[in-house]
Amino acid sequence: MDIAALITWVITALGGFYMLGTWMSRGGARGGSRLPVPVVFGHFALAAIGLVVWIVYVVADKDALAWTAFGLLVPVALLGFAMLARWLPVYRARAAEAAAGEQSQPAERYFPVPVVVGHGLFAVVTVVLVLLTALGIGDS
Structure with missing residues (x-):
């Protein structure tokens, strides 16, 4: 289960990197962002x-690292x-902004909905897998 959590975490991170790159390239905080x-x-x-x-946990298999990773996932x-x-x-x-012809849009307006949804879903799965692994559930 630790490898499954690693895979979902990496997929989640890729979506996050994409959104961060989009946010920064569209002006980030300077672009009127609400974030x-x-x-x-x-x-x-x-x-x-x-x-x-988590990567260190997968290599070292120390329970304290699994709980530390989970503790970091909460915030x-x-x-x-x-x-x-x-x-x-x-x-x-x-949609309302486009109809009104407003030119000033926050940077996060450009996040693709599938990326936002995928990032969130993979994040939830990651949190659950990390918690189950830390609890020792699913060990072989």
């Missing part, structure tokens, strides 16, 4: 650190939900 910079980069940094801890998930809550109104308003 606070500390939240964006805090989410990214904690997720990346957690992924490194990552909370920050992710906070960003989702701030992104949803931007997504809903994009």
Whole structure:
């Protein structure tokens, strides 16, 4: 199960990297973003650190590392939900903005919906797999 969690974590990270790149290339905080910079980069940094801890866990098989990775995922998930809550109104308003001909759009307006949904779904699966692994459920 630890390898499955690693795979889902990497897939989640790829989606996150794509959205971060899109956000930055579209102006990020300078582009009128509704996503606070500390939240964006805090989410990214904690997720990346957690992924490194998880890779070390897969190699070393130390229970404390599994729990550390899970502990890092909790604030990552909370920050992710906070960003989702701030992104949803931007997504809903994009049709109205296009009809009104507004030129100024926040950077996160350009996130593809399938990437956002996939990132979230893989993140949930990752959290569950990491927790189950830390609990010792599914060990062979």
